[in-house]
Amino acid sequence: MRDAYVIGAGQTPFGTMPDESYRSLFSAALETAVDSVPYGLERDDIDEAVIGSLGVGGRQLGLSGPAATEHAGLHGIPSSRIENACAASGYSVRQAVQAVKSGMADVALAGGVEIMTDMSSDVTKYWLGVSGETEWERLTGTTFAGVYAQMASTYLDQYEATQEHLSMVAVKNHENGAKNPKAHLGFECSLDDAVGAPTVADPLNLYHCCPTSDGAAAVLIASEDVVDEYTDDPIRVAGVGAASERVGLFQRDDYTGIASSKKAGEQAYDEAGITPDDVDFAEIHDCFAIAELLAYEDLGFCERGEAHQLLEDGVTELDGELPVNASGGLKSKGHPIGATGAGQVAEAFKQLSGKAGDRQIDDPQYGLTHNVGGSGGAAVVHVLEREVAQ
Amino acid sequence: MTDVSIAAVGAYAPRLRIDADEIADAWGQFQASGIERKAVPEADEDALTMAVEAAERALAAAGRDGSAVTHLALGTTTPPMAEEDLTARLASMLGAPEDVTTRTVTGSTRASAQALDAALDAGPWGDEVALVIASDCPRGEPDSERGHAAGAGAAAFVLEADGPGTIVDRASHVEPYPGTRFRTTGDDETTGLGVTQYDRDAFTTTLGGATSDLEEPLDVDAAAVQSPDGKLPYRATDALGVSVTEISAAETVSTLGDTGAASVFLSAATAFEEGAERLLMAAYGSGAGANALLIDGAVPVATSLEGDTDLSYAEYLRRRGEITSDEPEGGGAYVSVPSWQRTISQRHRLVAGRCPNCNGLNFPPDGACYDCNEVPDEYETVELSGTGTVEAVTQIEQGGAPPEFVEQQSKSGAFVSAVVAFNGPDGEQTVSAPTQVLIGGDEVVDVGDDVETTIRRIYTQEDVIRYGFKAQLTGAKR
Numbered sequence: 087m088r089d090a091y092v093i094g095a096g097q098t099p100f101g102t103m104p105d106e107s108y109r110s111l112f113s114a115a116l117e118t119a120v121d122s123v124p125y126g127l128e129r130d131d132i133d134e135a136v137i138g139s140l141g142v143g144g145r146q147l148g149l150s151g152p153a154a155t156e157h158a159g160l161h162g163i164p165s166s167r168i169e170n171a172c173a174a175s176g177y178s179v180r181q182a183v184q185a186v187k188s189g190m191a192d193v194a195l196a197g198g199v200e201i202m203t204d205m206s207s208d209v210t211k212y213w214l215g216v217s218g219e220t221e222w223e224r225l226t227g228t229t230f231a232g233v234y235a236q237m238a239s240t241y242l243d244q245y246e247a248t249q250e251h252l253s254m255v256a257v258k259n260h261e262n263g264a265k266n267p268k269a270h271l272g273f274e275c276s277l278d279d280a281v282g283a284p285t286v287a288d289p290l291n292l293y294h295c296c297p298t299s300d301g302a303a304a305v306l307i308a309s310e311d312v313v314d315e316y317t318d319d320p321i322r323v324a325g326v327g328a329a330s331e332r333v334g335l336f337q338r339d340d341y342t343g344i345a346s347s348k349k350a351g352e353q354a355y356d357e358a359g360i361t362p363d364d365v366d367f368a369e370i371h372d373c374f375a376i377a378e379l380l381a382y383e384d385l386g387f388c389e390r391g392e393a394h395q396l397l398e399d400g401v402t403e404l405d406g407e408l409p410v411n412a413s414g415g416l417k418s419k420g421h422p423i424g425a426t427g428a429g430q431v432a433e434a435f436k437q438l439s440g441k442a443g444d445r446q447i448d449d450p451q452y453g454l455t456h457n458v459g460g461s462g463g464a465a466v467v468h469v470l471e472r473e474v475a476q
Numbered sequence: 477m478t479d480v481s482i483a484a485v486g487a488y489a490p491r492l493r494i495d496a497d498e499i500a501d502a503w504g505q506f507q508a509s510g511i512e513r514k515a516v517p518e519a520d521e522d523a524l525t526m527a528v529e530a531a532e533r534a535l536a537a538a539g540r541d542g543s544a545v546t547h548l549a550l551g552t553t554t555p556p557m558a559e560e561d562l563t564a565r566l567a568s569m570l571g572a573p574e575d576v577t578t579r580t581v582t583g584s585t586r587a588s589a590q591a592l593d594a595a596l597d598a599g600p601w602g603d604e605v606a607l608v609i610a611s612d613c614p615r616g617e618p619d620s621e622r623g624h625a626a627g628a629g630a631a632a633f634v635l636e637a638d639g640p641g642t643i644v645d646r647a648s649h650v651e652p653y654p655g656t657r658f659r660t661t662g663d664d665e666t667t668g669l670g671v672t673q674y675d676r677d678a679f680t681t682t683l684g685g686a687t688s689d690l691e692e693p694l695d696v697d698a699a700a701v702q703s704p705d706g707k708l709p710y711r712a713t714d715a716l717g718v719s720v721t722e723i724s725a726a727e728t729v730s731t732l733g734d735t736g737a738a739s740v741f742l743s744a745a746t747a748f749e750e751g752a753e754r755l756l757m758a759a760y761g762s763g764a765g766a767n768a769l770l771i772d773g774a775v776p777v778a779t780s781l782e783g784d785t786d787l788s789y790a791e792y793l794r795r796r797g798e799i800t801s802d803e804p805e806g807g808g809a810y811v812s813v814p815s816w817q818r819t820i821s822q823r824h825r826l827v828a829g830r831c832p833n834c835n836g837l838n839f840p841p842d843g844a845c846y847d848c849n850e851v852p853d854e855y856e857t858v859e860l861s862g863t864g865t866v867e868a869v870t871q872i873e874q875g876g877a878p879p880e881f882v883e884q885q886s887k888s889g890a891f892v893s894a895v896v897a898f899n900g901p902d903g904e905q906t907v908s909a910p911t912q913v914l915i916g917g918d919e920v921v922d923v924g925d926d927v928e929t930t931i932r933r934i935y936t937q938e939d940v941i942r943y944g945f946k947a948q949l950t951g952a953k954r
């Protein structure tokens with residue numbers, strides 16, 4: 087199959103945007119993506135669009151994909167919405183890459199959008215809980231925070247990590263997010279603040295949980311046959327991995343790792359022909375602080391039970407050996423569910439293109455994005471590569 | 477006079493308690509005489525869940541299980557639903573066979589005595605047994621005498637052919653006395669006209685009428701007498717032909733409150749536990765009527781009547797739903813009633829499945845096997861013991877509950893949600909399932925803690941109450 091390249095990507099600011107609709111927000115994201123294509127791109131060049139989102143107004147809405155692309159001026163092309171909870175647009179990127187690699191499209195648009203702050207807190211609670219295992223897990227009164235808290239309880243019981251290590255994730259990601267003008271919670275926080283936050287679902291406190299945000303992101307994928315028309319510095323989609331896992335935590339063999347993340351990571355490394363050691367930076371799905379620790383291990387950055395050591399040694403800080411969530415991650419940059427996965431790819435594109443501003447990582451070659459749906463029912467990993475002239 | 481006798485008795489009261497002083501502090505006075513403290517149902521308890529608690533203890537004391545029950549009767553003034561047969565779910569929760577004969581008696585505080593009377597006429601049943609359960613949690617206006625008195629509890633009698641508790645004699649009596657204690661259709665609070673002497677007359681006349689019809693001499697160690705408060709039963713000593721000592725030997729009202737249709741059953745359980753070998757049961761129901769029953773013999777008992785968690789008055793009002801809100805707008809996760817019904821044996825009795833391909837245990841037994849990923853034609857049915865170990869746990873703090881659990885959290889506060897590895901029947905394999913873990917006092921649930929299950933309300937959606945198992949720390953099951 088032919089290669090696929092990211093030729094442009096962008097996102098709206100993540101945050102609270104009462105003046106925007108899901109359609110206008112998506113349109114704005116597409117504009118930033120189009121503007122980022124070095125030689126420009128006509129919208130007519132786009133052959134297909136895949137849009138990730140969980141819902142509209144806290145509810146299911148049919149045809150929200152075509153409704154969003156129509157609003158953005160993309161008429162007549164195949165457009166569909168993909169739903170995989172918080173991994174929706176990670177999967178839309180994967181779908182667009184498939185379309186390009188298979189030859190069905192030369193340029194495909196992968197995007198995601200979510201408006202989460204325009205509804206009552208009651209509806210938000212309803213909505214955020216419907217992506218889990220509904221009949222059993224949900225009916226014990228758990229929320230997403232609750233399920234990740236359960237994983238944290240087992241992990242903290244089994245390994246040396248402490249609640250303070252969870253708080254260190256928040257401190258690191260806020261420090262990075264403060265350098266990202268598009269971050270929802272773009273401020274720094276002290277370890278004392280993070281440790282002392284009120285409990286949400288023990289052992290997780292408020293600073294161990296990401297916010298709910300409005301936002302949209304768009305990624306333009308082109309085939310090797312046309313990539314030269316758009317850029318001289320293409321970012322290759324070197325590896326794609328995706329996997330599913332039993333949706334309910336209780337149905338799994340292990341609560342201290344996410345099997346779908348591990349499998350998706352291995353596939354992506356394999357296709358890219360690299361090992362975790364080759365990764366220069368990663369955008370990781372830190373919906374809850376424990377998720378970042380689990381991901382360090384699932385993605386092979388360290389052995390099982392040693393994630394806290396990476397935090398203690400500063401390995402994953404912006405100036406560390408393997409910066410994680412330079413964008414601020416879900417914790418600080420924000421988490422508009424359907425837009426998160428595409429937003430991660432947009433960040434990786436920026437970093438690999440050397441356009442990440444104050445949070446630019448020094449000369450990276452490989453960037454990894456890791457997007458998880460629910461508590462691990464779906465995961466998708468991309469390895470992006472800045473091709474270095476031979 | 478009957479070939480049926482009592483095999484064993486079980487009794488249960490909620491672990492929550494409120495002192496009369498708390499209520500007196502709130503209102504300036506406590507109107508229910510002779511009550512020092514009383515039992516309060518947790519937000520997820522009702523007459524049905526308490527009935528199961530009492531029944532399980534009675535069956536255990538009798539050395540039997542639900543499969544032996546061929547006649548199942550429930551007496552209560554507070555059925556959780558005004559219309560719908562609760563005994564079908566009760567039978568399912570207890571594991572009684574589907575051809576069990578069932579009765580629900582309600583309408584007055586002597587409902588369970590009527591149910592017992594009818595069961596004595598229905599037996600004997602060969603090797604099988606009858607289970608007659610009294611369970612009640614009356615309510616009254618918060619500022620009324622009945623509201624102050626209202627307690628909660630349940631007790632169950634296992635009946636069999638040759639049990640240790642012989643029914644020596646029994647009688648009933650009715651006389652029309654309207655207005656002493658009543659609840660209008662659609663209301664959930666019991667009231668009365670409060671015509672003091674008239675109320676006393678109704679009580680003593682009917683009880684006296686029933687006991688005077690007994691032909692055998694009383695000569696009892698204890699008298700279990702209907703106790704709407706801690707004073708009225710003692711006004712009936714002359715009418716009943718018993719002494720204050722005999723009534724107080726069986727009394728529960730001072731610590732459990734007015735337990736309505738469960739009052740006399742709870743007193744009987746207490747008397748047997750204290751070693752009584754000859755007992756008068758004297759039940760009164762407004763309207764009015766009375767049942768008297770004379771029992772001879774030492775009856776095995778299993779009770780859990782002590783409280784261990786004291787409530788403030790505000791916490792009490794929250795538990796009673798007086799100051800809390802219902803499920804919020806926006807709705808909860810929707811699980812249709814038919815899909816809930818398909819899992820009811822899992823919810824009620826932890827029925828798991830063994831995979832015919834790999835022997836792996838599955839809960840719920842539905843879809844592909846967790847162990848081998850094959851989709852079997854049918855899982856072999858396996859009932860889990862209900863004991864297990866916490867594998868993962870969190871406490872959902874106030875404000876963090878999903879909508880369908882907002883009402884529970886509003887009433888009871890933070891709750892614990894866990895994944896528990898339940899022990900399989902062979903004692904080796906376990907299978908995991910999510911469940912709430914009940915907490916009382918300052919209990920904390922950690923990974924590695926041992927738990928056992930009980931039945932509680934899970935939630936109510938579309939006005940249909942969904943019951944299912946919840947866990948509690950081993951040892952907390954008093």
